[in-house]
Amino acid sequence: MNDAASSLPVVIVGGGFSGAMLAARLAERDQASVLIERGDAFGPGVAYATPNDAHRLNVRAGRMSAVADRPGDFVDWLTTHHPDQADANGFAPRRLYGLYVRDRLSTTEAAHPGLIRRLSGAVIAIEGRAVILSTGARIDGRAVVLATGNPAPRTTPTGEDGRIIANPWTPDALAPIQPGDDVLILGAGLTMVDVLLTLLSQGWRGRAAAVSRRGLLPRAHGPHHDAPIDLPPEALSGPLSQRLAVARRLARAHGWRRVMEGYRPITLDLWQAAPSAERARFLRHLRPWWDVHRHRIAPEIAAELDRLFHDNRLTVRAGRILDVEASADRVTVRLAGEAGQALTAPWLIDCTGPGHDATATPLTAALIAEGRARLDPLRLGLDLDQSGRVRHADGTPDPDLYVLGPPARAAFWETIAVPDIRQRIEALSLALTA
Numbered sequence: 001m002n003d004a005a006s007s008l009p010v011v012i013v014g015g016g017f018s019g020a021m022l023a024a025r026l027a028e029r030d031q032a033s034v035l036i037e038r039g040d041a042f043g044p045g046v047a048y049a050t051p052n053d054a055h056r057l058n059v060r061a062g063r064m065s066a067v068a069d070r071p072g073d074f075v076d077w078l079t080t081h082h083p084d085q086a087d088a089n090g091f092a093p094r095r096l097y098g099l100y101v102r103d104r105l106s107t108t109e110a111a112h113p114g115l116i117r118r119l120s121g122a123v124i125a126i127e128g129r130a131v132i133l134s135t136g137a138r139i140d141g142r143a144v145v146l147a148t149g150n151p152a153p154r155t156t157p158t159g160e161d162g163r164i165i166a167n168p169w170t171p172d173a174l175a176p177i178q179p180g181d182d183v184l185i186l187g188a189g190l191t192m193v194d195v196l197l198t199l200l201s202q203g204w205r206g207r208a209a210a211v212s213r214r215g216l217l218p219r220a221h222g223p224h225h226d227a228p229i230d231l232p233p234e235a236l237s238g239p240l241s242q243r244l245a246v247a248r249r250l251a252r253a254h255g256w257r258r259v260m261e262g263y264r265p266i267t268l269d270l271w272q273a274a275p276s277a278e279r280a281r282f283l284r285h286l287r288p289w290w291d292v293h294r295h296r297i298a299p300e301i302a303a304e305l306d307r308l309f310h311d312n313r314l315t316v317r318a319g320r321i322l323d324v325e326a327s328a329d330r331v332t333v334r335l336a337g338e339a340g341q342a343l344t345a346p347w348l349i350d351c352t353g354p355g356h357d358a359t360a361t362p363l364t365a366a367l368i369a370e371g372r373a374r375l376d377p378l379r380l381g382l383d384l385d386q387s388g389r390v391r392h393a394d395g396t397p398d399p400d401l402y403v404l405g406p407p408a409r410a411a412f413w414e415t416i417a418v419p420d421i422r423q424r425i426e427a428l429s430l431a432l433t434a
Helices: 017-028 072-083 094-111 190-200 242-252 256-273 276-294 299-308 360-370 408-413 418-432
Strands: 011-013 035-039 116-119 121-126 129-133 138-140 143-146 183-186 208-212 314-318 321-327 331-335 342-345 345-351 388-391 399-405
Touching: 011 331, 017 116, 017 418, 072 094, 072 345, 094 116, 121 360, 129 314, 138 190, 143 208, 143 256, 143 418, 183 190, 183 331, 183 342, 190 299, 208 342, 242 256, 242 276, 256 276, 256 408, 331 345, 399 408, 408 418
Parallel strands: 011 035, 011 143, 035 116, 143 399, 183 208, 183 345, 208 314
Antiparallel strands: 121 129, 129 138, 321 331, 331 342, 388 399
């Protein structure tokens, strides 16, 4: 890179957790950046922007530092600003984590003046090392990082009557639901849990029926952090069926949480070492069970779900959806395999999770069309190299275009939890300042 280019800022598209914390880390390494966000809420992103204190972190506070080399940073911040929540073993409200991320960004800006530029706007194109905004403005940089976070669900249409809530994370999406209304929920994962907590905080007294392909719910964390076990070689290599059998045997002997903790620090290595066919088998057969054991919920949240089950206010069905039909006052979901069984309620909420599809997003679809990017073989997202650089249509990594956070899951798999993202931020900040 020539001297003129090296003096330019890194352009970061997306001002949520991934983008904001990358900008902060770059500033600490004396590298300027331009942080571009559609709105003006820089830092927390969707996950940590919730005002509802019922929404808790899914990781213990002691493991939620945003900085790789300062593991106690978040708990130290809580001790100073919210001492009643400063429990390293606890699960703080996500609202507080959003405040922590905002504070880290602004504190770093003050400590390194001029190295972080915030810019509100929509990026519509990427040309070389520059981005083009909807206003026509062009921002030149030394590199571009796509840190656009989780996209909205894409399973269901909204419907003219509004009885289908296609994205529960839009502001006041659940406000029309009345206290006595029953609801149907597509998906039974972490988004479903958040939706139920939101409804309960609104005084909701109705019943919910959740539908997912396998009817699995997120498992709960134990009362304390579980120490990882050392995994034997036969749990790390060989056919997936063999590894699964070994993992189950270890879970019976030591507890499944300790087994998952043993896998956690080496998941990236295992994923990147796996050939495409093995990844496909994992996704097809094991992913649902991996997700519910790996991405757990706080014990107090699990207890809330248990109360809903006990009071017959929550049921979970396993099945494949045949079709969804909305009328003026109800939504009907028909399932396969049970003689056309139908579920009906006044509302349907799509909790199927992020709709990752790089071809459906104009910005990345344009990159694919021009050959600057391509989908990974399993269509999980853009194909990236092991440094997070976008691969061209011919497989060549682009030296100036990176992906960070949830959109990088094709290359890194575990890219949604803070402990994983902060490691990627550290590696990427080093690469961009080398």
